[in-house]
Amino acid sequence: MTSRSRPRRLGDWATLALALLIGLFGLIFVGGGGYLASLGGSLYYLICGIVLIASGGLMAMGRLLGGWLFLLAWAGTIVWTIYEVGFDWWGWLPRLFGPTLIAILVVLSLPVLRRQDTIRPVSRGAA
Amino acid sequence: MRKPALFAATILGGMISTSLALAQVPPSNSSPGEDDTPPSAAHQEGPGKFGAPSPYAPQAPGVNAANLPDIAEIGIDEIPTAVPQRDANPAREDWPAYGRDSNQSRYSPLDQLTPQNVGQLKRAFIYHTGSKPGPGQQNKWAAETTPIKVGDSLYMCSAMNDMMRIDATNGKEIWRHKAGVKYHSIPYTAACKGVTYYTSSTVPEGQPCHERIMEATLDMRLIQVDAETGKLCEGFGHGGQVNLMQGMGESVPGFVSMTTPPPVVNGIAIVNHEVLDGQRRWAPSGVIRGYDAESGKFVWAWDVNNPDDHHQPEPGKHYSRGTPNSWAAMTGDDALGLVYVPTGNSAADYYSAMRSDKENAVSSSVVALDVRTGEPRWVFQTVHKDVWDYDLGSQVTKFDYRHADGSVTPALLVPTKRGQTFVLDRTTGKPLPEFPVVEKPAPSPGPMSDDPRAPTQPYSVAFPRLSFPDLKESDMWGMSPIDQLYCRIKFRKARYLGEFTPPAVDKPNIEYPGYNGGSDWGSMAYDPNAGIVIANWNSTPMYDQLITRRKADKLGLRPIDNPHYDPSGGGAEGNGAQADTPYGIVVSPFWNQYTGMMCNKPPYGMIEAIDVKTKKVLWSRPLGTARANGPWNMPTGLPLNIGTPNNGGSVVTKGGLVFVAAATDNQIRAIDLKTGKDVWSDVLPGGGQANPMTYEVNGKQYVAIMAGGHHFMMTPVTDQLVVYALPDKAQ
Numbered sequence: 001m002t003s004r005s006r007p008r009r010l011g012d013w014a015t016l017a018l019a020l021l022i023g024l025f026g027l028i029f030v031g032g033g034g035y036l037a038s039l040g041g042s043l044y045y046l047i048c049g050i051v052l053i054a055s056g057g058l059m060a061m062g063r064l065l066g067g068w069l070f071l072l073a074w075a076g077t078i079v080w081t082i083y084e085v086g087f088d089w090w091g092w093l094p095r096l097f098g099p100t101l102i103a104i105l106v107v108l109s110l111p112v113l114r115r116q117d118t119i120r121p122v123s124r125g126a127a
Numbered sequence: 128m129r130k131p132a133l134f135a136a137t138i139l140g141g142m143i144s145t146s147l148a149l150a151q152v153p154p155s156n157s158s159p160g161e162d163d164t165p166p167s168a169a170h171q172e173g174p175g176k177f178g179a180p181s182p183y184a185p186q187a188p189g190v191n192a193a194n195l196p197d198i199a200e201i202g203i204d205e206i207p208t209a210v211p212q213r214d215a216n217p218a219r220e221d222w223p224a225y226g227r228d229s230n231q232s233r234y235s236p237l238d239q240l241t242p243q244n245v246g247q248l249k250r251a252f253i254y255h256t257g258s259k260p261g262p263g264q265q266n267k268w269a270a271e272t273t274p275i276k277v278g279d280s281l282y283m284c285s286a287m288n289d290m291m292r293i294d295a296t297n298g299k300e301i302w303r304h305k306a307g308v309k310y311h312s313i314p315y316t317a318a319c320k321g322v323t324y325y326t327s328s329t330v331p332e333g334q335p336c337h338e339r340i341m342e343a344t345l346d347m348r349l350i351q352v353d354a355e356t357g358k359l360c361e362g363f364g365h366g367g368q369v370n371l372m373q374g375m376g377e378s379v380p381g382f383v384s385m386t387t388p389p390p391v392v393n394g395i396a397i398v399n400h401e402v403l404d405g406q407r408r409w410a411p412s413g414v415i416r417g418y419d420a421e422s423g424k425f426v427w428a429w430d431v432n433n434p435d436d437h438h439q440p441e442p443g444k445h446y447s448r449g450t451p452n453s454w455a456a457m458t459g460d461d462a463l464g465l466v467y468v469p470t471g472n473s474a475a476d477y478y479s480a481m482r483s484d485k486e487n488a489v490s491s492s493v494v495a496l497d498v499r500t501g502e503p504r505w506v507f508q509t510v511h512k513d514v515w516d517y518d519l520g521s522q523v524t525k526f527d528y529r530h531a532d533g534s535v536t537p538a539l540l541v542p543t544k545r546g547q548t549f550v551l552d553r554t555t556g557k558p559l560p561e562f563p564v565v566e567k568p569a570p571s572p573g574p575m576s577d578d579p580r581a582p583t584q585p586y587s588v589a590f591p592r593l594s595f596p597d598l599k600e601s602d603m604w605g606m607s608p609i610d611q612l613y614c615r616i617k618f619r620k621a622r623y624l625g626e627f628t629p630p631a632v633d634k635p636n637i638e639y640p641g642y643n644g645g646s647d648w649g650s651m652a653y654d655p656n657a658g659i660v661i662a663n664w665n666s667t668p669m670y671d672q673l674i675t676r677r678k679a680d681k682l683g684l685r686p687i688d689n690p691h692y693d694p695s696g697g698g699a700e701g702n703g704a705q706a707d708t709p710y711g712i713v714v715s716p717f718w719n720q721y722t723g724m725m726c727n728k729p730p731y732g733m734i735e736a737i738d739v740k741t742k743k744v745l746w747s748r749p750l751g752t753a754r755a756n757g758p759w760n761m762p763t764g765l766p767l768n769i770g771t772p773n774n775g776g777s778v779v780t781k782g783g784l785v786f787v788a789a790a791t792d793n794q795i796r797a798i799d800l801k802t803g804k805d806v807w808s809d810v811l812p813g814g815g816q817a818n819p820m821t822y823e824v825n826g827k828q829y830v831a832i833m834a835g836g837h838h839f840m841m842t843p844v845t846d847q848l849v850v851y852a853l854p855d856k857a858q
Contacts, residue, residue: 085601
């Protein structure tokens with residue numbers, strides 16, 4: 001407990017990696033989704049991308065809210081999938097398979113985020 | 128942290144992708160791009176503008192591989208009366224023609240194999256044709272061969288046109304005629320769909336060449352050999368061969384070629400040929416010709432832009448250039464004295480402004496030619512002013528249609544790449560009243576002001592369509608949301624107005640159904656007793672764009688007869704120079720070119736059974752699993768029935784089975800005709816892109832499939848004919 005200014009446990013590193021991955025996906029979503037929207041396509045990617053950037057950013061900062069934001073985006077994606085393709089299994093595959101794997105990782109990271117979130121003011125003070 | 132994050136993304140992506148089932152699609156080396164160069168008006172200045180060789184130029188050495196002299200003409204009345212042919216009334220255990228009988232029904236009355244016992248089917252033998260790519264040769268192979276069977280022998284051709292007779296019980300080669308076709312004569316594909324069994328009308332039984340095997344070759348020869356010995360029939364043509372380059376004018380090896388068995392109708396052998404797509408507007412003619420099956424002498428020609436002259440061109444002259452070619456297998460009709468010719472497009476498939484009215488009247492049509500004169504008796508057009516390569520790839524099937532009042536009409540089943548299936552009265556070419564054809568509005572005139580599209584296109588509204596509804600953005604697919612997003616962008620960047628979206632220069636267009644079908648050369652099988660049609664088809668959209676001549680030059684697109692032609696720059700099914708026109712064409716599957724996955728969601732291939740009487744779909748299901756397919760062309764090994772692109776047809780038997788390979792999962796399967804469920808399957812040594820066939824010898828039923836593979840379908844190429852039968856104890 002000598003320094004809390006940087007992550008040091010495996011869980012912390014994994015959560016940070018996950019946060020950056022989510023943020024990266026968010027950037028791709030915003031970039032590609034913005035272009036798609038400009039072509040008259042679906043707004044989903046743009047909106048979801050903004051949420052993912054926020055989620056990844058907050059998670060990287062050790063904020064529990066970031067994890068919950070991803071799970072919100074994931075839940076929203078389910079609703080959107082049903083809206084777009086109903087219960088066509090092939091249609092679910094690209095929309096939800098990968099995101100669900102990430103959602104599982106996010107759930108696994110929630111305890112880490114909860115711990116980081118509670119000690120955050122201390123570490124900020126120490127920085 | 129950037130690097131580990133990317134690494135994690137890669138790992139994750141890899142993990143996701145390997146667990147997914149994905150379709151295999153053909154390759155492409157370029158994605159369409161835009162070019163703001165204004166279109167030139169050069170085409171108005173005629174064929175010489177882009178430096179086309181003179182059509183009067185002598186044929187390059189090697190075009191006429193056998194260096195055969197010209198053939199003389201013979202009057203129709205000098206032709207001996209034809210004797211009945213084997214395929215008119217095949218013996219129960221035989222398969223004497225490409226589609227088994229002269230109806231090309233692909234129905235066998237054999238019933239030893241049933242849904243109950245077919246599960247015990249085992250390999251009886253494998254026969255090697257000996258034809259596959261040699262060292263250093265580009266893989267252009269797709270044998271597509273269906274053997275025929277008469278007596279106790281199979282007769283077949285190799286992908287490079289060697290003809291063989293083999294023992295139908297053990298695969299032992301009895302004779303082989305080496306055709307000597309050279310590698311440079313391969314057009315787009317080295318294929319030989321089959322040979323024709325011909326019984327002579329003049330040579331008595333027991334003498335050489337009473338029964339003959341005939342084939343048409345990649346290098347444009349018509350060859351007849353004695354069925355018994357495999358020796359050339361000296362009385363046919365020049366020493367058993369006829370040079371079909373006669374009258375074709377300037378050409379180079381591989382520009383025109385033949386891959387289907389020529390039908391013999393009332394003693395006339397009718398030949399069509401493939402003209403390599405996408406090369407130049409003034410490509411060699413698509414002329415259809417009739418020859419005396421007995422002597423090989425020329426009888427008539429049907430030359431589209433020269434319809435009143437049925438003779439061979441004078442020396443130094445040639446048949447009219449650039450006319451629609453017919454590459455699919457033709458169907459003969461002895462009773463009506465007709466041959467049904469499935470036509471393709473005029474040369475330069477994707478640009479129609481330079482076509483004559485005469486060409487526009489007969490392209491992408493079924494044309495019924497009188498076999499005595501070569502004169503069309505009727506024409507039924509399936510696409511007006513085709514710029515989508517929707518040529519007719521399927522062989523049409525004859526059948527007797529029984530109306531509700533009990534009367535019978537001789538009918539014709541016409542499958543199309545569009546998934547529309549037309550049912551015509553074959554005496555008139557008119558649709559049967561039960562299967563009306565409606566002209567529906569199509570996108571027109573379209574963005575190319577100099578090349579307007581037809582305002583309507585024909586639809587066979589009563590026959591179940593072999594296609595899915597028009598694509599939507601939400602149909603885009605991928606292994607993750609990111610490649611799905613990529614495909615959604617690609618979808619939105621293209622012009623897409625549904626079926627018949629016109630190709631244009633300013634942006635790509637989506638072509639759906641794609642040029643691989645719907646139905647393609649596998650054609651349909653028809654069970655005449657049950658009145659059931661078996662049809663397999665594709666759902667593989669294409670992404671097309673016209674490009675300016677400057678851009679085409681930049682891409683290195685040159686026609687095959689240009690000295691600087693680069694075969695890898697564009698082939699018949701991909702990018703094309705379309706020389707002599709203002710535009711080249713870039714064509715690729717509508718796919719994610721980074722992963723090799725189609726952009727639309729599965730299934731990509733289907734098979735279904737349709738009751739002709741009720742017009743109902745009895746069953747419909749995806750054809751082909753994901754076992755041999757995956758992203759980056761990696762096999763996933765998954766038994767998921769995703770439905771893959773397929774090429775090749777089916778057989779339906781009295782035993783209640785459908786045999787089909789065709790799919791890119793490299794399997795052959797038996798399907799229960801009643802339920803549509805797989806009741807047997809086997810993994811082939813190569814791709815099963817061929818029509819299977821079945822026969823019986825000594826009371827044992829066999830099923831044969833050429834596992835030749837297909838270069839374009841990216842399935843493994845082999846030279847193996849695989850033949851199955853029940854083990855002796857199981858019969």
